[in-house]
Amino acid sequence: MHDRSGRIVVNNISKTFGSIPAVQNLSFTVEPGSVTGFLGPNGAGKTTTLRMILGLVNPTAGTATINGCRYHQLGNPGAVVGAVLEAQSFHARRTARDHLKVFASAIGVSDQRADEVLGLVGLTGAGDRNVGGFSLGMRQRLALATALLGDPQVLVLDEPGNGLDPEGIAWLRQFLRGFAAQGRTVLVSSHLLAEVEQTIDQVVIISRGQTMYYGMLDDLRNSQRSRVLVQAGDAQALVTALGEQQITEVSTLQDGRIAVEGATSKQVGDIAAQAGVALYGVEEERVDLEQLYFQLTSGQYAAPVQHQYSQAHGQVPPPGPPPGPPPGTPPGQPPGGPGYQQDPTAYQRPDQGRTPWGGQQ
Numbered sequence: 001m002h003d004r005s006g007r008i009v010v011n012n013i014s015k016t017f018g019s020i021p022a023v024q025n026l027s028f029t030v031e032p033g034s035v036t037g038f039l040g041p042n043g044a045g046k047t048t049t050l051r052m053i054l055g056l057v058n059p060t061a062g063t064a065t066i067n068g069c070r071y072h073q074l075g076n077p078g079a080v081v082g083a084v085l086e087a088q089s090f091h092a093r094r095t096a097r098d099h100l101k102v103f104a105s106a107i108g109v110s111d112q113r114a115d116e117v118l119g120l121v122g123l124t125g126a127g128d129r130n131v132g133g134f135s136l137g138m139r140q141r142l143a144l145a146t147a148l149l150g151d152p153q154v155l156v157l158d159e160p161g162n163g164l165d166p167e168g169i170a171w172l173r174q175f176l177r178g179f180a181a182q183g184r185t186v187l188v189s190s191h192l193l194a195e196v197e198q199t200i201d202q203v204v205i206i207s208r209g210q211t212m213y214y215g216m217l218d219d220l221r222n223s224q225r226s227r228v229l230v231q232a233g234d235a236q237a238l239v240t241a242l243g244e245q246q247i248t249e250v251s252t253l254q255d256g257r258i259a260v261e262g263a264t265s266k267q268v269g270d271i272a273a274q275a276g277v278a279l280y281g282v283e284e285e286r287v288d289l290e291q292l293y294f295q296l297t298s299g300q301y302a303a304p305v306q307h308q309y310s311q312a313h314g315q316v317p318p319p320g321p322p323p324g325p326p327p328g329t330p331p332g333q334p335p336g337g338p339g340y341q342q343d344p345t346a347y348q349r350p351d352q353g354r355t356p357w358g359g360q361q
């Protein structure tokens with residue numbers, strides 16, 4: 001019997017295919033009410049991990065549980081977990097509605113639910129069309145609709161943004177946030193941080209099957225200090241004035257501007273004013289999250305480095321054991337914390353108020 005917590009726990013899981021260590025000692029927890037991004041370059045081990053969570057691949061070591069049980073022990077898994085995996089295949093000459101009815105019948109839900117999920121993913125008008133004529137984005141939506149048939153508590157999505165245009169990505173973002181805002185659980189993989197950055201609360205970044213970062217996305221962002229760039233009338237006088245206030249992490253850029261770390265733009269402005277130094281421009285340089293991601297997966301991700309600042313300062317969270325919560329414990333920050341916007345209207349249960357989540361079997 002599962003505990004209905006909506007929690008996914010991956011505990012020291014590993015998978016070796018022959019001599020290939022696809023996943024090595026991976027541990028993380030996905031809490032209900034939040035969206036967790038599972039990020040890594042191609043071949044990092046994301047799909048293998050998701051397939052282990054879904055009971056499709058046997059781990060070489062470790063465990064993955066949903067609601068405290070392995071997938072096979074869930075009883076009626078379709079009512080607990082909805083999954084969209086890569087390369088989902090459809091019967092080309094079957095209509096979208098018929099496709100959904102086949103799956104609805106397989107998990108014991110009514111045909112009416114097929115129409116409901118078509119509406120949820122914005123495919124109502126395409127329900128009678130053959131899937132063979134669907135675009136990649138429409139297929140992604142249909143795959144999501146299939147995953148929603150059992151009105152699941154947990155969604156596991158492997159690269160759901162593939163094939164979606166920017167409008168589709170924005171729609172998916174709103175949908176997943178609305179789903180999580182209802183207290184449900186979302187684990188979504190992607191190889192592109194930018195694609196999920198605005199959707200996720202927590203992030204697990206892997207490279208070559210190993211954890212590179214596990215924690216709240218905001219903590220990753222904040223792990224790098226921003227710096228203040230100023231154009232001063234008298235650079236030396238400003239450096240001296242800053243030093244007198246124990247602000248010593250100061251350097252001069254090639255363009256003559258002063259870069260100040262460990263101070264806000266207001267502090268720098270106040271100190272310059274007191275010292276009688278004119279400032280002709282003040283800019284706060286923000287952390288480039290994408291750059292951090294490249295660094296964390298460096299050696300495996302071949303994207304060119306665009307900005308040197310964060311690399312030069314090397315304040316990337318160290319690889320290896322995650323700085324976030326230890327395996328099996330909830331993340332430090334509760335769902336709905338900073339940076340988290342709720343949109344409770346985006347996902348409607350099939351029969352609002354009929355079945356509290358605790359009532360699912």
Ligand SMILES: Nc1ncnc2c1ncn2[C@@H]1O[C@H](COP(=O)(O)OP(=O)(O)OP(=O)(O)O)[C@@H](O)[C@H]1O
Pocket residue numbers: 017020021022040041042043044045046047048049191
């Ligand atoms: N059935 C398999 N047999 C042998 N090797 C496999 C198998 N499945 C995955 N691998 C290998 O395991 C590693 C991880 O693959 P996986 O598909 O899990 O990565 P991924 O992060 O999902 O990548 P992608 O985004 O490209 O799908 C790769 O080296 C891959 O070649």
